[in-house]
Amino acid sequence: MFSIAAIAQSIIPSISTLPMPHTFIATMESESAPIILSGVLLTLIVIYLASKIGSEIAKRLDLPPVLGELVAGVIVGVSALRLVIFPEGGFTAADSLIMTILQSLNQLTPEAVNHVFDQQSEVISVLSELGVIILLFEIGLESDIRQLKEVGIQAFVVAFIGVIAPFAGGTIGLMYFFHVAAIPAIFAGAALTATSIGITSKVLAEIGQLKSKEGQIIVGAAVIDDVLGIIVLAVVASLAKTGEVDITNVFILLISAIAFLFGSILLGGIFNKTFVALVSSLKTRGNIVIPAFIFAYIMAFIGNAIHLEAILGAFAAGLVLDETDARNELDELIKPVADLLVPIFFVTVGAKADLSVLNPTISENRSGLLIAGFLILVAIMGKVITGWVVFGVPNVNRLAIGIGMVPRGEVGLVFAGIGTASGAIDKPLEVAIIIMVILTTFLAPPFLRLAFGKTSEPPAGGELATE
Known part of the structure; x- marks a missing residue:
């Protein structure tokens, strides 16, 4: 987590294991802080340039701009230029061109530049998380x-x-066709479950289908999917760690999720009048947007605190405020904030996609590629068929609903990371999961647009800011 204590420890180069005087620690903190800021600023410059260039090219090719942001992220990330990379991928400061520049300019030791790299990456990760929270609020x-x-x-x-x-x-396919042991197969099966609501909802907004019947079914299902995915993750993580499932923990998660989502909706009727009265009483700048963000962050915090997702809390906050009289004005006020933070999320998702796992000349990738082919097939078909279980809705675009549920995005990477850290999955299976996540994330946006067909420009006030 992003804490003051963690920052203080990570900023200080570990030159010696001996205790250091407090004055020396304070000096090192003050010396490192400007360098960390420089790294953050350079990284943001790269992210914003990549985001804008990528989205503009995609728009001119009649593709969803979010796809351009993801591809731009790949180009500046670990697979190409290595301008935006993160230590959780096993990379160090020596792998980062930005860190190399900072090291040269500031004559940093290898230990010092690695700590600067860790801290700078933490800041960008936090900004990325804020970006997806604001996206879901919107x-x-x-x-x-x-x-x-x-x-x-x-x-x-x-x-x-x-x-x-x-x-x-x-799970069954891995065990039957590839003779994978039960627990790794269950972990890989679990990685196929959750849908990336951030990616799907952005595409729906860009093509003007967010408020369509199909769009609302996809968004609602993706939210529920996220909750179910968290519960599945809790089950398989417990299984990998202890060999048995903690039923009490699963039950608590389920009850918390139901209470949180339904409680948020019921809260709307009570909170709306309070919010409008508060906004009316404030006379300074930000009288609408600041209270709205306070509420969104409170809801995101509660969602995170009860071991759900912060983005679910932000989404619930948006639903509650959607009923207020100030909603139209709030829509316009949030767009500039979203324009600044949401691209960080999408570019970093692309930047973390390591395409080297597709290289068949690497021996450990070969078996992973074979398993990946199977997982991709299951990942796509397992979601596409969901469009045909919709009932009671005439003339609904079933294919669009199914494709809208396909992208796994960052959610699948979380499963892969936890599985690897716990020792539940080996390298070939990890490679297969990562390939599945990459392809479902990148294929879904253009195919979702194709499924809806050529769409006219969304009406004013009915889309998220995409330019």
């Missing part, structure tokens, strides 16, 4: 809670089948 504001209620049952069925089908298909 999605909540753009969603119609009444329409979500109308498609609630259909969204639940889509989410449930979208979790069960790929999980069962992946």
